Amino acid sequence: MTGTLFGLGIGPGDPELITLKALRLLRQADVVVYPAPLEGATRARDTVAAHLTTDQEEIPVRLSMRADEATKQRAYAAAAERIRDALDAGRDVAVLCEGDPFLYGSFTYIFIRLADGYPVEVVPGISSITAAPAVALAPPVTREDVFTVLPATLPVDALEAGLKQADSAAILKLGRHLTKMTKLLERLGLADHAIYVENATTPAQKVAQLSSVDEAAPYFSMILVRCTPERWR
Amino acid sequence: MTGTLFGLGIGPGDPELITLKALRLLRQADVVVYPAPLEGATRARDTVAAHLTTDQEEIPVRLSMRADEATKQRAYAAAAERIRDALDAGRDVAVLCEGDPFLYGSFTYIFIRLADGYPVEVVPGISSITAAPAVALAPPVTREDVFTVLPATLPVDALEAGLKQADSAAILKLGRHLTKMTKLLERLGLADHAIYVENATTPAQKVAQLSSVDEAAPYFSMILVRCTPERWR
Structure with a gap:
């Protein structure tokens, strides 16, 4: 049994603008993946920090806001491989998506690399x-x-x-x-x-x-x- | 002190796709307003039925899906007057909005009639x-x-x-x-x-x-x- 990949929309920034569904699936996840800058605060993680548990593995996808497209795609490819390993081990993986996962979201780059091989569920989020x-x-x-x-x-x-x-x-x-x-x-x-x-x-x-x-x-x-x-x- | 008018996005239909914020404000409201057909199930109310309390006043805005524009605007004008009375009495009013209140939502028709006179807060919802x-x-x-x-x-x-x-x-x-x-x-x-x-x-x-x-x-x-x-x- 492989795990399920969840793309969770966490909304525009206010921690209260997450849905009950995203919150439930976030709490149930074995692994939590989120975008992060090279250094400093991680906006996506901070938005849901109150709901994370200490037994969840965290995978930050570190990228400079100024990274060029090739650098970004290398980072998403590397993240997809780490997520693939977790899914193969039967672990459920939640990818935190600021706003909505599919509306200009970087989740699409992880989704296209894994959608053919694993169960995927996408929870829409409040978009800006x-x-x-x-x-x-x-x-x-x-x-x-x-x-x-x-x-x-x-x-x-x-x-x-x-x-x-x-x-x-x-x-x-x-x-x-x-x-x-x-x-x-x-x-x-x-x-x-x-x-x-x-x-x-x-x-x-x-x-x-x-x-x-x-x-x-x-x-x-x-x-x-x-x-x-x-x-x- | 007048009450506050809340436009609450309740999402596309899945009761779990409401935000924590909309849920909190819904539970706190004195009056709950929602669109309703002339007869039969009220989709917006049904979506949040688990969260309503018996001491809340409910105001269904009844409209046929086939109503012409003039009929619709008369219904929104009448609803706005009932809401105005509640706000003047110091009661907070939550208007349930399927999807998002402002993206093709009928809440706009209530908003434009009351926005100049009362405090208004709009909580975005998951749009279709x-x-x-x-x-x-x-x-x-x-x-x-x-x-x-x-x-x-x-x-x-x-x-x-x-x-x-x-x-x-x-x-x-x-x-x-x-x-x-x-x-x-x-x-x-x-x-x-x-x-x-x-x-x-x-x-x-x-x-x-x-x-x-x-x-x-x-x-x-x-x-x-x-x-x-x-x-x-």
Whole structure:
């Protein structure tokens, strides 16, 4: 009997935004895997620290935020091999996923390496794309609205095309692309309808009109923008 | 002192997919409001029934699934007035929201009527747009992918334009639009990359290749489609 691989969405940061199901499966797991920086606090582990038990094996997947794609894939491949060994030994493995496992989550890179050989269960988590509108009290879409999620790392023309097709958009992975995005939204006449949200649901949370933000944006930040502003509520 | 209005995301159907935070606030609420059909089971209430207490006032917002927009808005306006009375009396009111309160949720219609006058807190919930990929084991987006949510009720040309801008899409509100969507996806060469998900995370859950689905789709169903199929994992 091999173990089961669980991808557990643990939500956007507030430890209370984990589901009962993720919590139950986390507590039952023999091995707990989570992303970690090369040094310093491990945000995913910290979010669920109150629920971990001392008899669980922990496997941090250490990666610099600035690692290139090849380095990242080597780290996920190495983590997948350690997880494979645990599953082969009949142990259940929970991979902690900030937000949701499959929505821009690195769990996908572990999943594609192991899904063919082992039972897998994925527990959805609260994504920042719903957490940010909730803390900003800004409902993005109703009825027949089109909602689009755009990584700010895309070229400007792709971002512009995406914004023009949407009624409302969430722009992720801002970081050093904040100025590029602000300029684009100004050119499209949408900057006044854009809300900046940083570290939603955590003590470091910040919500502001985009026009009032001028410093660099951290990784966990996004812009919510109503692209058809006459219908922004 | 007026009460606080809480919009509580209760998730896609599995009672375990509620967050600790929504559960705590639900238990503390003096009044619990939920959508309900004109007759028969109330899905939202049933999902959290184990957690309700006998001293909570319940306000079902009764609406036919086939009600026209004016009828719906009259029902939300009437519900908002009952909620206003409770808030004015200093009672905390929890509105149960299937999925997430602000992502195509009817909570928005209550929110816009009361947000200016009362304290409001919105607790995000697991949306079907992450629940469906999780149960289908189909990761929709990684890295720089564009993810778009399209209501199937839109005209075909708007749906086609949206699909062409996205790497991956979730098509909601299928119902009687299933045949229209299937034909469009076939014409765009995407039908073989489309997954049909019905009642995700509930006992009535169904996951199938779109090409194998021929009967009518219920309200709680969607299509997940990889629009750039060479990158579907």
